[in-house]
Amino acid sequence: xxxxxxxxxxxxxxxxxxxxxxxxxxxxxxxxxxxxxxxxxxxxxxxxxxxxxxxxxxxxxxxxxxxxxxxxxxxxxxxxxxxxxxxxx
Amino acid sequence: xxxxxxxxxxxxxxxxxxxxxxxxxxxxxxxxxxxxxxxxxxxxxxxxxxxxxxxxxxxxxxxxxxxxxxxxxxxxxxxxxxxxxxxxxxxxxxxxxxxxxxxxxxxxx
Numbered sequence: 196x197x198x199x200x201x202x203x204x205x206x207x208x209x210x211x212x213x214x215x216x217x218x219x220x221x222x223x224x225x226x227x228x229x230x231x232x233x234x235x236x237x238x239x240x241x242x243x244x245x246x247x248x249x250x251x252x253x254x255x256x257x258x259x260x261x262x263x264x265x266x267x268x269x270x271x272x273x274x275x276x277x278x279x280x281x282x283x284x
Numbered sequence: 285x286x287x288x289x290x291x292x293x294x295x296x297x298x299x300x301x302x303x304x305x306x307x308x309x310x311x312x313x314x315x316x317x318x319x320x321x322x323x324x325x326x327x328x329x330x331x332x333x334x335x336x337x338x339x340x341x342x343x344x345x346x347x348x349x350x351x352x353x354x355x356x357x358x359x360x361x362x363x364x365x366x367x368x369x370x371x372x373x374x375x376x377x378x379x380x381x382x383x384x385x386x387x388x389x390x391x392x393x
Contacts, residue, residue, distance in 0.1 A: 197339075200291035204298030204332070211305035218308050218317075226373045227314055233365055234308055234321040240354065241301050241329045244336045245294070253340065256350035263354055267361040274368035278375050 201249050208245065212238050229273045236266030286342060293335035300328030314378045315370070322366040326358055 215238060219231035240259045247255035272282050304327075307320020333351040340348035374384065 196287050196291045197294070200294040204294045207298035207302040211302045214305040214309035215321075224314060224373075224376065224378055226369055226376065226378065227317065229372070230314075230318060230321065230369055231308065233369070234305060234325055237321070237325045237329055237358070237362075238301060238305065240358070241297065241325075241332050244329075244332050244351070244354075245298075248294070248336050248339055251343065253348075253350070256336075256354065260350070260354050260357070263357050263361070267357075267365060270365040271368060274365070274372045277372040278368075 197248070201245060204245055205242075205249075208238055208241050212242070225277055226274075229270060229277075232273075233266065233270045236262055236269075286338065290335050290339055293331050293338075297328045297331030297335065300324050300331060302328075304328060313381045314373050315380055318366060318369060318373070322362055326362045329358060330355055 212235065215231050215235045219228055219235065222228045222231055240262055243255045243259045243262070247253065247259075276282050301324070304321040304324030307324065308317055311317045311320060333355045337348055337351040340351075377384075
């Protein structure tokens, strides 16, 4: 039962990553691309957690937590750069 | 019973993540695009993380709290990054489907 659900969820999240990549490459403006990168790391967290359930391994949460931390810092730094023209003033 | 609940949560999380990214790809201006992923993706990842916490709690026989940490962090940071992105977009004066605040043609009342 869980195996079938996992396959469905893997497919859906994989399609979501494809849509996000489309917006990342296409996106007409810089905030669009930053938003796409933000969504991309959240989707990656979902993929990693699903992989952890699939393999029955606990190790992937540390990786997911690290991606969450670094992704947030990256988004804030990029937005700050767009807003002020500088990251650390 | 728990297995059906877990399967439902996993599929629901996948569907929400998919809808969020679909909104990101399909909607027409930046401000509406911001709406899709910031809500639906955190809800989707929330569902998947809850399913994972329940699964590993059952597997190990003791509560597994790593996922709660990730969920908490995502729920705190998602509004902050959405706010910063909206601020950056308003600063760059990106085109919008409706007039932005402060540039209305007709006076209000």
